Amino acid sequence: MGQGLSCKAGEEQGLFCAVQSGDLETVEAALKRDSTLIHHSTLYDRNSPLHIAAANGQIEILSLLLDRFVKPDVLNRHKQTPLMLAAMHGKILCVRKLIEAGGNILMFDSRNGRTCLHYAAYYGHSDCLQAILSAARTSQVAASWGYSRFVNIRDGKGATPLHLASRQRRSECVHILLENGALVCASTGGNGSPLHLAARGGSLDCIRELLAWGADRLQRDSSGRIPYMVALRHHHGVCAALLNPSSAEPLVWPSPLKFISELNQEAKSLLERALLEANREREKVILKSKVYSYPSPPGSDSGIGDIISETNEADLCYICFDQVCTIEVQECGHRMCAQCTLALCCHSKPNPTTSSQSVPVCPFCRSIIVKLVKVKTEKDIDRDANSSKPRKSWRSGNLRDGPLGKMGHGSGRIVAENEWPLDKPLSLN
Numbered sequence: 001m002g003q004g005l006s007c008k009a010g011e012e013q014g015l016f017c018a019v020q021s022g023d024l025e026t027v028e029a030a031l032k033r034d035s036t037l038i039h040h041s042t043l044y045d046r047n048s049p050l051h052i053a054a055a056n057g058q059i060e061i062l063s064l065l066l067d068r069f070v071k072p073d074v075l076n077r078h079k080q081t082p083l084m085l086a087a088m089h090g091k092i093l094c095v096r097k098l099i100e101a102g103g104n105i106l107m108f109d110s111r112n113g114r115t116c117l118h119y120a121a122y123y124g125h126s127d128c129l130q131a132i133l134s135a136a137r138t139s140q141v142a143a144s145w146g147y148s149r150f151v152n153i154r155d156g157k158g159a160t161p162l163h164l165a166s167r168q169r170r171s172e173c174v175h176i177l178l179e180n181g182a183l184v185c186a187s188t189g190g191n192g193s194p195l196h197l198a199a200r201g202g203s204l205d206c207i208r209e210l211l212a213w214g215a216d217r218l219q220r221d222s223s224g225r226i227p228y229m230v231a232l233r234h235h236h237g238v239c240a241a242l243l244n245p246s247s248a249e250p251l252v253w254p255s256p257l258k259f260i261s262e263l264n265q266e267a268k269s270l271l272e273r274a275l276l277e278a279n280r281e282r283e284k285v286i287l288k289s290k291v292y293s294y295p296s297p298p299g300s301d302s303g304i305g306d307i308i309s310e311t312n313e314a315d316l317c318y319i320c321f322d323q324v325c326t327i328e329v330q331e332c333g334h335r336m337c338a339q340c341t342l343a344l345c346c347h348s349k350p351n352p353t354t355s356s357q358s359v360p361v362c363p364f365c366r367s368i369i370v371k372l373v374k375v376k377t378e379k380d381i382d383r384d385a386n387s388s389k390p391r392k393s394w395r396s397g398n399l400r401d402g403p404l405g406k407m408g409h410g411s412g413r414i415v416a417e418n419e420w421p422l423d424k425p426l427s428l429n
Contacts, residue, residue: 009391016042019049022058031068038068040092046077047085056097057091062098072103079110087116087132090125106141106150121177123163124170129161133180141153148181158188158380166194171205176199178213185216192230199227199243199297202236207243212275217243238287246319247286250279254345257360259371267372274338319363327372334364 015374018026027049030037041048047055053062062082066072074080083103086094095116099105105116112118117136120128136142152160159224162182165173174194178184185193195215198206207227211217218226225233231240241247252410253275254260263271316337317323323337336344344360361368 015040015049016052019052019058019061022056022061024060024064027061027064035068038065040072041076044077046075048074048076048082050074050082051076051080051085054091054094055085055089057086057089057094059091059093059097062094066097066101072098072101073107076311077198079108081107082114083107083116084109084114084119087120087122087125087128089355090123090128092127092131095120095128095131099131105132105135105139106145106153108155113154115153115155117150117153117161118155118159118164121170121173122164122168124165124168124173126170126172126176128175129176129189133176151177151181152183152186154188159191160186160188160194162194163184163188163191163197166203166206166210167191167197167201169198169201169203169206171203171209174209178209184210184213185219187219187221190222192225193219193227195219195227195243196221196225199236199239200234202231202234202239204239204242207239207368208250208276208279211242211253212253212279214252217245241286242283244286248282250282251275251342257345259369260345263372270338271342271372274342278339278342334362336363344369 013029015022015030018030035162039185042052048070050062050065050072051074052058053065072083075081081098081103083098083105085097103116108115114122117129117132120126120132133151136147141147141150152162154160155164159167160182162174162177162184163186164170165177184195187193191197193215195207195210195217196219198210214231215227217228220226221230226243226245228240228243228245230236231243242250243284253272260271317335317340319336319340323339327341328335340363345365361367362369
């Protein structure tokens with residue numbers, strides 16, 4: 001990758017080769033003979049032993065060097081820190097160690113004006129990306145710069161980490177960045193939005209993620225092109241079909257809603273899976289008249305029909321009468337499947353021009369949905385059997401209060417609470 005990490009000729013060759021190969025004994029012996037070698041660097045790229053250890057994932061040597069009071073933010077020729085190189089090469093243990101040692105996540109290199117967050121996103125190392133974002137939440141960066149500003153930090157060409165992840169087809173990194181507040185419609189100016197870059201790279205998964213978080217299919221780059229035109233120009237036919245403004249809009253994750261932003265991980269996974277499957281059904285309709293072959297998602301035919309056929313009708317969602325996975329509105333006891341929950345919350349994109357958004361309510365009793373959690377398992381129910389608190393029957397719901405259309409398949413159960421005071425407005429993020 002052009003970082004000058006191979007062994008160099010010269011008096012430091014033995015040390016640099018030992019650091020690169022992880023020969024701890026040789027490194028210790030070399031530093032014992034000449035402690036100043038710790039401050040030497042390679043001839044061209046000016047990489048220090050710490051840079052070489054970080055880029056090659058040599059955690060023991062990296063720890064040794066840091067213990068010898070080597071500064072974690074030593075710079076090479078391109079003003080790259082060891083943390084940047086560790087993030088570039090996906091060396092998660094080194095990333096964590098350098099952050100723990102005080103490595104500055106807010107330093108920019110001189111090559112492209114990028115931070116370690118840009119490097120992790122560009123090269124698709126989601127674990128390193130998570131570690132850097134976690135550090136940003138608890139470090140002085142959050143207090144001085146602001147966490148949201150850091151997530152959307154721009155490089156020398158105006159690209160945010162989301163732009164780079166979209167351009168390089170790193171769908172997992174795209175997902176992580178969007179969850180952490182990356183601006184889905186941010187523009188670099190010349191190259192346009194992340195959706196333009198995903199269209200250029202032909203990444204269906206990145207396009208799906210961006211559309212599900214509200215990316216605008218009509219946004220134009222500096223040349224006046226919408227993402228659909230970019231996909232056509234680069235011969236990505238399936239991507240172009242989904243980006244065509246005349247095709248059906250996908251369901252959008254309602255991130256501004258308070259109860260969605262505070263989901264626990266289990267409930268969030270269930271709803272995200274249901275959203276993905278519902279949008280895949282829309283994709284199939286869009287591509288049905290096309291000549292493109294459309295691969296089924298893994299596990300899409302994993303015996304769901306058999307599961308439903310063996311399920312008691314009383315366990316099915318009382319809205320669509322098709323899905324086993326349900327949510328339960330606590331206190332009133334009404335239940336829905338994840339797909340019908342999405343139909344309540346994701347029927348339209350959030351409107352950025354308004355300060356508030358319509359709040360979804362229980363389709364049976366019309367009470368505001370404040371929180372969603374995964375439904376209790378059978379073991380949990382057994383433990384609650386001795387509880388003196390009475391439970392209302394969920395079968396008392398009135399279907400006419402909120403009919404919804406039939407959607408895709410899913411699995412798992414989640415629970416919704418509706419105890420928000422009626423005289424207090426629902427706060428939105």
